[in-house]
Amino acid sequence: MIILMKQVPDAEEIFIDPVKFTLNRSQARGIINPSDENALEAALKIKDSEGGEITVISMGPPQAENAILECMGRGADRGILITDRVFAAADTYATSLTIAAAVKKVGDFDIIFAGESTTDSGTGHVGPGVAEFLGIDQVTYTVSSRIEAGMLIAERELEDGIEVVSTKPPVLVTVLINANLPRRSRLRLKIDAIKKGVEKWDHDSLNLPPEWVGIKGSPTLVGALKIPEERKRESRPIKLDEIPVLVQDLVKKGIIRTGDEA
Amino acid sequence: MSEFDAIVVGAGPAGSSSAIKLASSGLSVLLVERADPPGSKNVSGGILWGNELAKVIPDWEKNAPLERFVVSKGTGLLTDDSLISIDFRSKKLENNKTGYSVLRAKFDQFLANKAKASGATLVTGVTVDKVAFKDRKVIGVEQEGDVISSDVVILAEGANPRVAIDSGLREPIGDRDVAIGIKEVIRLPETTINERFNLRGSQGYAGEYVLGFLKDGVKAGGFLYTNKETISIGAVINAADLRANNSTYSYNIMEQFVTHPFIAPYLEGGKVEEYSAHLVCEGGIKSVPRLSGDGYMIAGDSASLGFSNGLVIQGMNYAITSGIAAAEAAIEAKTKGNFSAASLHSYDEKLALNYVLEDMKNFKGIEGVTWSSLMHKAVPRIAEKVFFDMFYETGEPKRHLSEILLESIAGSGMSKSQLILEAYRAARRM
Structure with a gap:
């Protein structure tokens, strides 16, 4: 099994620079993207019952190593960090392509688990994108998954109900944040992880044309980032018996309409 | 054969200093910390007094993330309407070692990374359940059934030493051993801080206050330290008092402190960036447990090695000193x-030789003074009345100080004999 994981800044510690209008992540600590924790847990559950090896793949700056070690502390067996300046500023297209190349290099895999989306960009593109570049099936928005007679049985949480899908690996599965309760890391496994270390793969080791990766391989352009202006809202305390007056007031101001007009 | 020579539980000032010393002496060290990154769960008033750190990081004054160098030290009594304070500023303070304000989230991470760079295996984001025993000797730590073995375990878990307690290596913490600390970090421009506290460049102010305005018999102290671009302000509240007064809440006490008419102007326009709460060691020498035994030592706040005499609060310095002493013993x-136990007893001896246990013995019973009604109720009231009567112009002839003083004592709520007795006790113990 393979887990696609991204280290993201803790959303509680990010603020928007009031002058430059950019996201200031400098003071935020790096954490495992929340739904990637659920993806890892989904794989660990299968490992618990069926056995197997779990490889975590992440793309990002060298500090992302910490998040990979944390995954290994929870039970992943191998960690790979795709890291190179050339990969910087990649959009979801170039990122999917690069990660797919790394998955191919790992080679032997049956199920790839990925979080449904990341908290720092929230596109939900990368998991499905990797599946497309690899040319394999994908099951998105899952809340549970198990193996039965060589088939992956997954429940997808959709707007109009739960859809149960049965599919034959290789397959890429994206996992929702409410799918499970991620386990905590264990001291023994973390010590082992630190001893084992994280493999670092750079541009050379993936052998991709330079124009396919990083900013050069990214068709997306970000025009601007703006903070919506806060609207001033009026407020005043009212007593219960003033409600009819308030309603009349709101009707007069055109904020609400009465049934008669409709 | 053990997996590690030493396991250190907790990467705060005690644990990290210990791990740096151990690892740089060639021992294999596992340093375990529940927070990730280290420091993110830690709170302190934030003044690092003295120079103990130089023993393990000779260039700490250049490279550690320090905020400001304290050149101005304040002690104040707050009542509802008044602030009676003494600010000590001296050129002598600027030349001698006093202390630096630090922000623990940055400082502890710096120390832990130093330990890692010295060769320690640093594992963060993991807690340890208890120490592992074999034939009543500590042989490592245990987590979820796994035993990680070591020749010696150094417990440096801070003011809430769960592992030491759960392993039966020290008594549970009682209301008398700790106070509750609440702290806010408030962001303000550097120039504003300098103007408000009459400081230049990286000069800093550190103040301690008696919160004499509190009702309901709850006693609390306040502190205010300047950082580069933030102010650390907080309250330290007596835990036993809080328990006895169900209607008083710690956060209300904090709120009363930060909105006091003579404290609020310091903070005006600032943005609260952090809000935290933590236990503070206050028990004095009587709370200090057995410091070492077969295969283990306890350092820093875990061993209740912390103290306050109302003028100076000692915590981090004792932590660093005891952490290094434990490493030397190991x-x-x-x-x-x-x-x-006989071999590791050299740790206890080292602490007895340096100033840590000496201070704690010298100031034995000081917690009875710093938390006395005399300090928290009578003294602020008497001081307020004395100063008010001296400065308030009535058009009548001025009276003698002794007259005013006697009258103020009469209005303080304490009898003269009680006051004399408590004042004598206080003077002896401070």
């Missing part, structure tokens, strides 16, 4: 190949 034990 290194000697390693050379002798003997980690028995």
